[in-house]
Amino acid sequence: MWELRSASFWRAICAEFFASLFYVFFGLGASLRWAPGPLHVLQVALAFGLALATLVQAVGHISGAHVNPAVTFAFLVGSQMSLLRAICYMVAQLLGAVAGAAVLYSVTPPAVRGNLALNTLHPGVSVGQATIVEIFLTLQFVLCIFATYDERRNGRLGSVALAVGFSLTLGHLFGMYYTGAGMNPARSFAPAILTRNFTNHWVYWVGPVIGAGLGSLLYDFLLFPRLKSVSERLSILKGSRPSESNGQPEVTGEPVELKTQALAVSTGNEDLKFLAFTLLPVKCILWVSEGAGKHFVTPQRRQMEGSGGDKAFQELGEAAGRGVDISPRLEGNYTKKF
Numbered sequence: 001m002w003e004l005r006s007a008s009f010w011r012a013i014c015a016e017f018f019a020s021l022f023y024v025f026f027g028l029g030a031s032l033r034w035a036p037g038p039l040h041v042l043q044v045a046l047a048f049g050l051a052l053a054t055l056v057q058a059v060g061h062i063s064g065a066h067v068n069p070a071v072t073f074a075f076l077v078g079s080q081m082s083l084l085r086a087i088c089y090m091v092a093q094l095l096g097a098v099a100g101a102a103v104l105y106s107v108t109p110p111a112v113r114g115n116l117a118l119n120t121l122h123p124g125v126s127v128g129q130a131t132i133v134e135i136f137l138t139l140q141f142v143l144c145i146f147a148t149y150d151e152r153r154n155g156r157l158g159s160v161a162l163a164v165g166f167s168l169t170l171g172h173l174f175g176m177y178y179t180g181a182g183m184n185p186a187r188s189f190a191p192a193i194l195t196r197n198f199t200n201h202w203v204y205w206v207g208p209v210i211g212a213g214l215g216s217l218l219y220d221f222l223l224f225p226r227l228k229s230v231s232e233r234l235s236i237l238k239g240s241r242p243s244e245s246n247g248q249p250e251v252t253g254e255p256v257e258l259k260t261q262a263l264a265v266s267t268g269n270e271d272l273k274f275l276a277f278t279l280l281p282v283k284c285i286l287w288v289s290e291g292a293g294k295h296f297v298t299p300q301r302r303q304m305e306g307s308g309g310d311k312a313f314q315e316l317g318e319a320a321g322r323g324v325d326i327s328p329r330l331e332g333n334y335t336k337k338f
Contacts, residue, residue, distance in 0.1 A: 001084070002239070002241055003082065009085070009088075012062055012063035012064075013089070014092075015059040016059075016063050016067065016093050017092040017093070017095060018096060019059050019067045019096065020093045020094075020096030020097045020186055021103070022051065022055060022100065023048075023051050023052060023067050023100065024097045024100035024101050024104070025101075025103055025104050026051045027048040027051050027117075028100070028101060028190070028191060029104050031044045032113070032116075033114060034112055041173060041177070044172060045169045045181075048169065048172055049166060049168045050165060053161040053162055053165025053166075054161070056160060056161040056164050056165070057161040066089055066093070067093060067184070067186075068184040068186060068187075069089075069090040069093050069094065069208075069209075070142070070211070070212035071142060072086050073086070073209055073212050073213060073216075074145075074146070074212035074216035077212075077216040078146070078216040079226075081236070082236060082238065083238070084239050085239065094189060094190075096186070097187060097190035098190045101116060101191055101193075101194050102194065105194055115191065115197065116194055117180075117191055118180075118188075118195055119179060119180035119181075119182045119191075119192075120179075121178070121203070122177060122178055125178050125179065129178070130178060130179045131203050131206055131210075132207070133175055133178045133179055134175070134182055134203060134206075134207025135210050135211040136211065137174065137175045137179075137208075137211065138208040138210075139215045140171065140215075141167050141168060143215045143218065144167035145167070146216065147219065147224075148160045148163045148164060152224070168183065179203065182203070182204035182208060185209070188204035189204075
């Protein structure tokens with residue numbers, strides 16, 4: 001329960017509340033019919049995508065910008081946040097979504113308000129088909145979030161906010177014809193509670209939650225596994241203090257300090273400067289060619305000459321690239337501070 005006494009924890013909760021409020025306000029607002037005729041799917045898709053991209057940029061460094069109970073559930077399944085934090089996030093998201101829909105309801109003329117862009121199934125789509133569609137929509141969305149948020153990726157290209165926003169836009173471009181593209185239980189819940197219309201509402205909870213859970217399992221356990229023991233995962237889920245998690249602090253969405261340490265290494269053939277960047281809880285490395293800085297020949301140089309020194313460094317680099325903690329192998333073996 002130490003998180004309840006943390007100011008950054010409550011800032012993250014507030015960020016999720018206001019982000020959900022803005023997301024629903026602008027997304028639903030762009031989905032209202034102000035003129036006769038068919039609704040422009042591209043307009044709605046871009047509105048939701050741009051709204052989320054803006055919020056990821058605005059509060060991503062504070063709370064992670066989940067803005068979606070299904071996304072929070074995915075991070076919980078992947079043991080990337082505590083159960084307490086996940087529950088508080090979901091409550092804040094639902095309350096924020098309802099607040100955003102309420103503000104939109106109050107400022108919109110009754111003739112335009114309608115059902116407040118309530119998610120409904122296409123007349124020819126069954127509840128089973130709709131659930132499967134929601135599963136796939138949320139699955140690709142969560143995969144994109146996990147891939148772009150992953151701090152283990154070296155040299156990430158492009159904008160995280162735009163990648164997530166485009167993924168949501170893609171889901172809307174396809175899903176609006178089937179289910180109205182829920183993909184977010186809070187977005188579906190807000191207009192339903194204000195209009196008191198819960199017809200087939202369970203589809204917009206079951207589909208996104210299953211899709212998010214599958215996305216988390218697929219990415220974190222198959223595509224790019226996180227090397228955590230069962231005890232470490234349980235410690236994170238229980239919300240243990242970082243110091244109690246075997247040196248692996250919990251990923252909480254809070255700002256973390258980027259620590260750098262410069263180390264010099266030497267082989268029998270060349271000198272390389274090795275920079276070990278530590279962005280808790282994951283370590284990644286960057287090799288810099290000779291001439292980037294002064295070098296320091298380690299006492300082990302003679303031992304490494306002719307004994308596969310180059311191969312040893314290559315193995316270290318490959319191991320670090322896979323997310324393996326190589327710090328124990330660096331202590332006094334091939335490196336020395338300078």
